[in-house]
Amino acid sequence: MERSVWKHAEASFGIESSALMQALACIAPSAFEAAVAALANAGCIAASGCGHSGIACQHFAHLMCCVELPARFISPAEALHGASGFLKKGDVMVLASRGGKTAELLPILDICKQKGVTVISITEDTASPLALGADIVITMHVERETDKYNSQGTTSFIVLSAIFDALQAALIEATGYTNDQFAVIHPGGAVGERLNS
Numbered sequence: 001m002e003r004s005v006w007k008h009a010e011a012s013f014g015i016e017s018s019a020l021m022q023a024l025a026c027i028a029p030s031a032f033e034a035a036v037a038a039l040a041n042a043g044c045i046a047a048s049g050c051g052h053s054g055i056a057c058q059h060f061a062h063l064m065c066c067v068e069l070p071a072r073f074i075s076p077a078e079a080l081h082g083a084s085g086f087l088k089k090g091d092v093m094v095l096a097s098r099g100g101k102t103a104e105l106l107p108i109l110d111i112c113k114q115k116g117v118t119v120i121s122i123t124e125d126t127a128s129p130l131a132l133g134a135d136i137v138i139t140m141h142v143e144r145e146t147d148k149y150n151s152q153g154t155t156s157f158i159v160l161s162a163i164f165d166a167l168q169a170a171l172i173e174a175t176g177y178t179n180d181q182f183a184v185i186h187p188g189g190a191v192g193e194r195l196n197s
Contacts, residue, residue: 052153076104089116100128
């Protein structure tokens with residue numbers, strides 16, 4: 001591999017590692033704690049986003065299930081064709097969009113308002129429709145993506161995933177979730193062997 005190519009790899013790691021600490025500094029602890037409280041007390045949790053944000057939301061839904069908080073990813077398209085029926089009053093919908101203006105998510109916001117569903121928005125633009133319409137806003141911050149054109153959803157995916165990971169870590173503490181509980185639902189693989197040995 002040419003040295004010039006490797007330099008791009010090193011730069012990518014540098015951009016993403018510094019982005020995580022920059023993102024942390026932009027999150028309001030009060031908003032984060034409010035999100036944890038809402039998620040901990042929700043009957044059901046849903047998450048929705050487009051593109052890389054949607055993929056991160058799938059990861060988030062799985063993280064919630066791993067601490068026995070019933071959750072699912074709902075694609076924006078399916079949400080507008082009946083899948084929003086998964087949610088009832090008192091449940092939580094997480095909507096993720098860096099710009100906060102993703103057209104596919106705005107109708108979901110309206111549905112949640114009508115159903116009494118708490119909306120947590122994760123976005124960079126606190127003046128965006130997604131932020132203004134949410135009950136709780138967690139601010140994400142990304143200086144730049146890793147590619148030279150600053151257009152691929154790379155660093156933003158890492159930051160969003162880190163926020164989701166942090167929410168799960170906090171929820172484990174808030175709910176008192178234990179490894180003994182996790183062992184019951186995760187008997188498979190190396191993790192399952194370790195938990196159940």
